[in-house]
Amino acid sequence: MKLARDTWLIFQRQIQLLLRNPVWVFVGVFQPVMYLLLFAPLLTKALNAPTQAAAYKFFVPGLLVLLAIFGGLFQGFGLIAELRAGVIERSRVTPVSRLALLLGRSLRDVVSLIAQAIIITLLALLFDLRVFIGYLLLAYLMLALIALMTSAVSYGVALKVKSEDALAPLMNTVAQPVLLLSGILLPLAYAPGWLQGVANWNPFSWAVLGSRALFAGDLSNAKVWQGLTIVAVLAVAGVVWAARQFARSVR
Amino acid sequence: MIKTRGLRKSFRSRAGRETKTVDAVRGVNLDVAEGEIFGFLGPNGAGKTTTLRMLATLIEPDGGEATIAGANLRKEPAEVRRRIGYVAQGGSTWDESTAREELVLQARFYGIGKAEAQRRAARALDAFQLTEYADRKCKTYSGGQRRRVEIALGIIHEPKIVFLDEPTTGLDPQSRAHMWDEIRRLRAEGMTVFITTHYLDEADALCDRIAIMDHGQVVAEGTPAELKREISGEVVQVGLDAANTPRAAELLDSEAYVNKLETVDQGGLRLFVEDGATAIPQVLRRLDAAGLDLRSIELHRPSLDDVFLTKTGRSLRES
Numbered sequence: 001m002k003l004a005r006d007t008w009l010i011f012q013r014q015i016q017l018l019l020r021n022p023v024w025v026f027v028g029v030f031q032p033v034m035y036l037l038l039f040a041p042l043l044t045k046a047l048n049a050p051t052q053a054a055a056y057k058f059f060v061p062g063l064l065v066l067l068a069i070f071g072g073l074f075q076g077f078g079l080i081a082e083l084r085a086g087v088i089e090r091s092r093v094t095p096v097s098r099l100a101l102l103l104g105r106s107l108r109d110v111v112s113l114i115a116q117a118i119i120i121t122l123l124a125l126l127f128d129l130r131v132f133i134g135y136l137l138l139a140y141l142m143l144a145l146i147a148l149m150t151s152a153v154s155y156g157v158a159l160k161v162k163s164e165d166a167l168a169p170l171m172n173t174v175a176q177p178v179l180l181l182s183g184i185l186l187p188l189a190y191a192p193g194w195l196q197g198v199a200n201w202n203p204f205s206w207a208v209l210g211s212r213a214l215f216a217g218d219l220s221n222a223k224v225w226q227g228l229t230i231v232a233v234l235a236v237a238g239v240v241w242a243a244r245q246f247a248r249s250v251r
Numbered sequence: 252m253i254k255t256r257g258l259r260k261s262f263r264s265r266a267g268r269e270t271k272t273v274d275a276v277r278g279v280n281l282d283v284a285e286g287e288i289f290g291f292l293g294p295n296g297a298g299k300t301t302t303l304r305m306l307a308t309l310i311e312p313d314g315g316e317a318t319i320a321g322a323n324l325r326k327e328p329a330e331v332r333r334r335i336g337y338v339a340q341g342g343s344t345w346d347e348s349t350a351r352e353e354l355v356l357q358a359r360f361y362g363i364g365k366a367e368a369q370r371r372a373a374r375a376l377d378a379f380q381l382t383e384y385a386d387r388k389c390k391t392y393s394g395g396q397r398r399r400v401e402i403a404l405g406i407i408h409e410p411k412i413v414f415l416d417e418p419t420t421g422l423d424p425q426s427r428a429h430m431w432d433e434i435r436r437l438r439a440e441g442m443t444v445f446i447t448t449h450y451l452d453e454a455d456a457l458c459d460r461i462a463i464m465d466h467g468q469v470v471a472e473g474t475p476a477e478l479k480r481e482i483s484g485e486v487v488q489v490g491l492d493a494a495n496t497p498r499a500a501e502l503l504d505s506e507a508y509v510n511k512l513e514t515v516d517q518g519g520l521r522l523f524v525e526d527g528a529t530a531i532p533q534v535l536r537r538l539d540a541a542g543l544d545l546r547s548i549e550l551h552r553p554s555l556d557d558v559f560l561t562k563t564g565r566s567l568r569e570s
Contacts, residue, residue: 002362006360009356009359009360013348013352013356016352017345017347017348020347021347082345085342085343085344085345085346086339086341086342086343086344087343087344087345089309089339089343090337090339090343090357090404091360092308092309093307093308093309093332093335093336093337094332094357094360094361094408095329095332095333095360095361095362096360
């Protein structure tokens, strides 16, 4: 229970600080909305989609996964600022749970991601996107697990490198191939065989396929449970690893 | 309250391809009694902060034993955490939070309930004269105010011991005097206070007992008065040109009344003598006879700097 209580304490504080600076909400939504307005219209023709709605059904789930990956991976920057201010060290001399130090922060990231996802989904409704609510919630679960994993990994790496200068190129280097190999912008069905083979090893491409199946209302598609399982396992691994970094002695 | 035996820590640092091992703390034995202000005095890089961070469970010792407020440092670090407070040198408050929020959160980290945490925060704000700024963001505070918030954070759970790492570094003289009062107040409330400092006057004025640290080891320990008494007599400081210093040292070293002699780096000598008043005329005569020009001569009681100088061969001010 101590873990739940401590996690709640950290989460509450982090959310409070986030809301105190509402510009982040704007920044967080601005970019995906740009994709929605300026990129998605190209897709109807590019994909030979029968309708605009069909194109959005393809594109929106990918966009949300993209948001979850990037939103999470760059959370480490905030932690480095906290490290520098001495806030982390101050927490570490108290008996507060080390796992809670991580989970409280990652949960804030998950919640803010889901808030963004809801805004994007609502906007997409204006473009004739229609999804059954139960499937949508499952897709959000997928997003939440992705964000939990990527933000945990980002925090763990931030604790290891302790500098923005190292974190930025590192995260970019990870994010770029992950993005290109996940079939978010264009379907990997267009890719040559070797590229598809490589993409099969990218867990996020499974997540994207799973999310698309959910948006298409195809719950029986094996990609749904496969995607969910893969990201769930990775999220647990990411959290365990990052929590260790919080517990470890840092100089 | 604190007992350490043979506490050690080394760090590996990488310079290019080579890895170098730096022995930051090389076997520290300390005994700190309940209710005293214990000072850790030494130059930057002496290993004070590393020792403190080991005692505060932030880094694991490579060797040695320590008992803190009755808890074993290596076997029960969680228990040690509950019993101590620690205030880091570099600050620990978040710019965008208010002092009250920070205090409530800190209290809750120690398992204190919400209502009680709020009561304690209010009490701490009052005690540290912060009530007026309690609901402003920390980034708006002055250096002295912020340091007071940090100390309040360190003791919100009423620990038996509080560690303060260089609590007055960077403060203006008035805030510094104010901080000394706060630290004495903690002692009056029954807390054991362990501070590090590189200010001689601070160690002298504030601490009940001090340990002088240099190159990862404790080189002297005792009350400031005891340490100064170890250097019997008085100190005559002779100002000389650097060129004349070696010759003067040679002449005066053979004088019977000079117990010990140290060369000051920029030129000049420090003579440790039993009775300064009778030594001065003899020094003057001796140097005058040899035709060595004297720039200044002064007499003073031994300071902690003299203690440091005799123990390490260097002046604390210079290191």
